[in-house]
Amino acid sequence: MAEKITENLWRLDIPLVGNPLKNLNSYLILGEDRSLLIDTGFRRQSCLEPMEAQLAELGVDRDRMDILLTHLHSDHTGLAPTLLRPGCRMFIGRIDGRLLDYTPSDEYWQRDYVMYMANGFSREEIEHLWDTNPAQIAAPDNWKPEFTLLNDGDILRYGGHRLRVIFTPGHTPGHICLYAEDRRWLFSGDHVLFHISPNICRWMFMPDALGSYLESLDKIRDLDTELLLPAHRAVTGVLSVRVDELKAHHARRLANTLQVTGDEPGMNAYQIAARMSWKIRSRNWEEFPLTQKYFAVGETLAHLDYLVLRGRLRVRKSNGLYLYYPVEKPIL
Ligand SMILES: [Zn+2]
Structure with missing residues (x-):
């Protein structure tokens, strides 16, 4: 069942069966004009069914629901092409959006495994x-993205809120957070998680992944936040303390x-x-x-x-x- 967090903001619980992450928190901002779904789950029936059920339960107009992906990982992007209706927009940070032209390919995985x-x-x-x-096999199938690529500082408007894009490279080369300036909500994707520390891996396209990640932690540490909205599990604590712990x-x-x-x-x-x-x-x-x-x-x-x-x-x-x-x- 979808969880109402506050007026027009919902958390959709998407199970990640057999994965130590346990679940994905997908967030939905309901707007009178258009709605925004943030992150989607693996391209698997066990993610698709609960996603469809919760969207139906909320009665969101699917023809006016845009999708934002915090980063390219398949537990966030896997279902996006399936869920997106014609005429709706798919947002992703500029860097991960470009990488998605390449990372689902056999050539990429061959290079990675070598x-x-x-x-x-x-x-x-x-x-x-x-x-x-799963990073390879549960990624979006037939990914022909018509992305709207986002830049650091871009503003989106949904549900009457101003949502600012913050580039936070580290977990992936082009990870983004989204900050609702008026309400002080931070959609932190996998940049800041509470029960687990985000996985920081070497990337072909990021020579110093950990150095980038630590810099990106400093970038958001002192944001004024009332609601923290991570992409996995629950929130325990305040942002600056969690950043210091990480x-x-x-x-x-x-x-x-x-x-x-x-x-x-x-x-x-x-x-x-x-x-x-x-x-x-x-x-x-x-x-x-x-x-x-x-x-x-x-x-x-x-x-x-x-x-x-x-x-x-x-x-x-x-x-x-x-x-x-x-x-x-x-x-x-
Ligand atoms: Zn991730």
């Missing part, structure tokens, strides 16, 4: 990922990465990830589900990149694998 193999994944693991990775979390992960790399110099990212601590219900690295290993190594790579770019680690390629070494501190 990179993961150079960082320690076996060929068997990659072959298995090809058929099972920054502290990454500082700890960076320290952990340095320590693990220093303990055994010359490991690849897969081996380093296996020795890091992860919050997942699994006894050890071997028992991690493969897609979780994929995200864990992607996250480890973002932390390794951050440290390499800042001169704390160095990387060398040997026999087709990237290996990481601590940088000795200069003797003063």
